Amino acid sequence: MKGPEEKTLPEPVSYSPQRCLGRSRLVSLLAGLGAFALINGYFRGTEPTVYYALCSPHGTANIYTVDPDNTKVQCLVVKDERFLHTSAYAELQEKHPGIHIKFLQHNSIVIPGITDSHVHALQYGLQKQLPLEGAAGVLDAVAKVRAYIESDPAVLNNRSTFIEGWGWDTTKWSTERWPTAAELEADPVTRGRLIALRSKDAHGCWVSQKILDIMEPIPEKVDGGVIVRDSSGKPVGVFLDNARDLIPIPPPTEEVLLKRWDPVVKDAHAVGLTAIHDALLQPNTIDFFHKQALEGNLALRVYGMKYFDDKSPYWGNTTKKIIGAGGDRFTLRSAKFVVDGALRSRGAALYEPYSDDPTNRGSMRVEPGTLNKTIPKFLEDGWQCIHAIGDRTNGVVLDALGAALEHADVPAIRPRIEHAQIMDHKDIPRLGKTGVIASVQPIHAISDMWYAEHRLGPERVKRLYAFRSIIDAGARTALGTDFPVEDMRPLATFYAATTRLSYDGDSPHGRGGWFPEQRMTRLEALRGMTIDPAFASFTENILGSIEPGKRADFVVLSKDIMEMPAEEILKTEVLATVMDGVVVYGKV
Numbered sequence: 320m321k322g323p324e325e326k327t328l329p330e331p332v333s334y335s336p337q338r339c340l341g342r343s344r345l346v347s348l349l350a351g352l353g354a355f356a357l358i359n360g361y362f363r364g365t366e367p368t369v370y371y372a373l374c375s376p377h378g379t380a381n382i383y384t385v386d387p388d389n390t391k392v393q394c395l396v397v398k399d400e401r402f403l404h405t406s407a408y409a410e411l412q413e414k415h416p417g418i419h420i421k422f423l424q425h426n427s428i429v430i431p432g433i434t435d436s437h438v439h440a441l442q443y444g445l446q447k448q449l450p451l452e453g454a455a456g457v458l459d460a461v462a463k464v465r466a467y468i469e470s471d472p473a474v475l476n477n478r479s480t481f482i483e484g485w486g487w488d489t490t491k492w493s494t495e496r497w498p499t500a501a502e503l504e505a506d507p508v509t510r511g512r513l514i515a516l517r518s519k520d521a522h523g524c525w526v527s528q529k530i531l532d533i534m535e536p537i538p539e540k541v542d543g544g545v546i547v548r549d550s551s552g553k554p555v556g557v558f559l560d561n562a563r564d565l566i567p568i569p570p571p572t573e574e575v576l577l578k579r580w581d582p583v584v585k586d587a588h589a590v591g592l593t594a595i596h597d598a599l600l601q602p603n604t605i606d607f608f609h610k611q612a613l614e615g616n617l618a619l620r621v622y623g624m625k626y627f628d629d630k631s632p633y634w635g636n637t638t639k640k641i642i643g644a645g646g647d648r649f650t651l652r653s654a655k656f657v658v659d660g661a662l663r664s665r666g667a668a669l670y671e672p673y674s675d676d677p678t679n680r681g682s683m684r685v686e687p688g689t690l691n692k693t694i695p696k697f698l699e700d701g702w703q704c705i706h707a708i709g710d711r712t713n714g715v716v717l718d719a720l721g722a723a724l725e726h727a728d729v730p731a732i733r734p735r736i737e738h739a740q741i742m743d744h745k746d747i748p749r750l751g752k753t754g755v756i757a758s759v760q761p762i763h764a765i766s767d768m769w770y771a772e773h774r775l776g777p778e779r780v781k782r783l784y785a786f787r788s789i790i791d792a793g794a795r796t797a798l799g800t801d802f803p804v805e806d807m808r809p810l811a812t813f814y815a816a817t818t819r820l821s822y823d824g825d826s827p828h829g830r831g832g833w834f835p836e837q838r839m840t841r842l843e844a845l846r847g848m849t850i851d852p853a854f855a856s857f858t859e860n861i862l863g864s865i866e867p868g869k870r871a872d873f874v875v876l877s878k879d880i881m882e883m884p885a886e887e888i889l890k891t892e893v894l895a896t897v898m899d900g901v902v903v904y905g906k907v
């Protein structure tokens with residue numbers, strides 16, 4: 320793979336370096352030739368130099384560096400796309416006479432750029448594009464589809480455009496029944512088009528007549544799926560679970576993916592995100608992100624996990640890793656196994672049956688034997704992995720990881736479990752012992768707390784989202800939201816992790832929080848959204864804190880979330896988001 324500096328490096332006139340010449344060697348060569356002054360020009364093109372300081376008001380130090388000592392400083396200095404210094408105001412005047420200085424507003428603070436360690440970005444974008452969530456019924460949903468078509472001439476004027484929407488929810492409709500292809504056919508604008516609309520819970524898909532026609536002949540039955548039919552046996556246009564696989568949804572083009580990506584970037588910058596870890600990439604989305612990065616179009620840093628489907632051949636030795644493409648914007652070096660399902664749908668694999676379904680203990684989608692065989696291979700080939708929700712899955716995954724890691728260089732591999740939701744007493748200490756990073760989603764805790772005890776019973780539920788126990792066992796946590804499953808706002812994650820309360824300040828255990836002994840401290844939460852995800856994505860040397868030499872990614876917040884009363888955290892505003900020293904949202 321081409322490195323980013325190779326891509327942007329013009330050939331010096333008097334000297335022809337080999338393509339493989341590293342940047343540092345080239346720098347020293349050019350310096351030796353007395354051409355040092357040219358170097359900035361070579362590497363930065365004709366862009367003006369970015370060089371400024373940002374300081375707290377007189378006598379305060381409101382910049383949380385999140386360095387190893389969690390230092391707070393008065394000023395930071397940005398030169399080009401990196402932090403040059405952090406310092407006190409007096410020292411700044413001395414070292415950088417004449418530098419342009421901006422001042423923070425009273426009470427506002429600066430923290431490093433925030434990472435969401437577990438997202439499904441393009442899924443979020445798809446959901447934003449044609450959202451049907453608020454529809455009051457079938458006709459209202461059809462009206463939303465029509466409005467979407469009418470809003471985009473390229474779609475309106477081309478009846479071959481494939482239209483995808485998301486979020487219909489029959490439980491929210493005035494009459495709870497399945498929608499039909501006939502209802503899309505009844506409207507003159509939606510009629511005769513290729514339309515596929517996913518349900519909010521993602522189990523169902525509602526399609527138009529034109530798609531039904533393409534799908535002929537439709538089979539009688541699908542294992543693990545439902546083809547919804549009318550009283551005469553004719554498919555109405557709704558397909559559930561495995562039956563959805565019958566629907567011929569074309570792979571999205573680059574143009575379609577860009578349309579999904581744009582709202583992700585816009586919303587992410589507005590909430591303070593500068594990086595995301597995308598938890599389920601496929602070859603086409605990997606190519607998409609890689610291309611955008613190389614073209615300088617990737618406005619968020621993306622750390623990718625490539626999906627491993629145990630029915631397909633092993634790819635750890637054939638897929639190329641991508642490290643820091645396009646100025647540290649895109650990396651692919653993690654494998655994602657989806658080993659079990661969710662707690663809500665009782666799909667998480669447990670040691671003991673569900674308390675509210677004694678015949679069911681969930682199921683593993685990948686056999687333990689396969690995990691034992693495949694995980695060591697991925698680790699050996701230099702890939703980070705995996706995903707586990709239920710306590711049984713976490714145990715089995717830790718078995719496989721533990722055996723593989725016994726003789727491995729753990730800091731080089733940084734094994735990581737996505738979710739680590741329910742963990743057995745005996746397994747929590749193994750996280751710390753084996754050096755496995757727990758990638759956890761605090762908002763899940765406050766979403767699930769209302770029903771979790773029904774599923775798990777009064778004892779086992781204590782080991783669900785047991786953040787304190789995980790940290791005390793010596794494990795590192797990286798925090799995420801799983802958006803679009805949960806609220807994208809990192810401040811909501813910060814609030815959930817540190818309070819274990821619903822947004823309105825309540826919990827099944829009252830206003831003191833749900834198992835408050837499992838709360839994270841604010842410092843742990845802040846580190847879990849900045850430097851810990853940087854470590855979990857092998858970027859702690861360039862991202863995750865405000866330290867000289869690192870990329871200048873930072874966020875300005877309206878108030879000090881480290882000091883304020885908990886109930887004000889969610890009222891805090893993101894005033895600005897800065898990447899590589901450049902404001903990408905708001906105003907500094």
Ligand SMILES: *[C@@H]1O[C@H](CO)[C@@H](O)[C@H](O)[C@H]1NC(C)=O
Pocket residue numbers: 477478479480481
């Ligand atoms: C209409 O959309 C289809 C499918 O995206 C595309 O192949 C075709 O080129 C488009 N036609 C026009 C005239 O843009």
Ligand SMILES: *[C@@H]1O[C@H](CO)[C@@H](O)[C@H](O)[C@H]1NC(C)=O
Pocket residue numbers: 633636637696
């Ligand atoms: C990759 O690994 C698989 C499974 O171990 C093996 O069958 C295959 O030959 C390997 N391919 C290459 C190119 O090394």
Ligand SMILES: *[C@@H]1O[C@H](CO)[C@@H](O)[C@H](O)[C@H]1NC(C)=O
Pocket residue numbers: 687688691718719722
């Ligand atoms: C997987 O590996 C673990 C640890 O080495 C072992 O205890 C377990 O029996 C293995 N499971 C299978 C199905 O091979």
Ligand SMILES: [Zn+2]
Pocket residue numbers: 437438439598801
């Ligand atoms: Zn996920």
